[in-house]
Amino acid sequence: MGRGRAKAKQTKVARQLKYYTPDTDLSALERELHRESSSPSRDETPRLDDDDYDEYGKWASGER
Structure with missing residues (x-):
């Protein structure tokens, strides 16, 4: 009882x-998407070499 x-x-x-x-707010969404496209691309992030995985x-x- 009492569950009702x-x-x-x-x-x-x-x-x-x-x-x-x-x-x-579609205008805010448009501004956010536009700002994202003008930011630096993700290709500029440093890449890990295969040697980094060899140690693991x-x-x-x-x-070890």
Whole structure:
């Protein structure tokens, strides 16, 4: 007993989450996407050499 109120609240919250559609600021989204494209590309990040992974392989196998 006593579960009726809890279940009703859960149902109400689930329904609110399912059908709630917040107002979307499309101009803000456009600014964010435009700013992202003008930022430096991800290709400029430093790359790891295969040697970096060799040390891990030795450590993991116990050869250290």
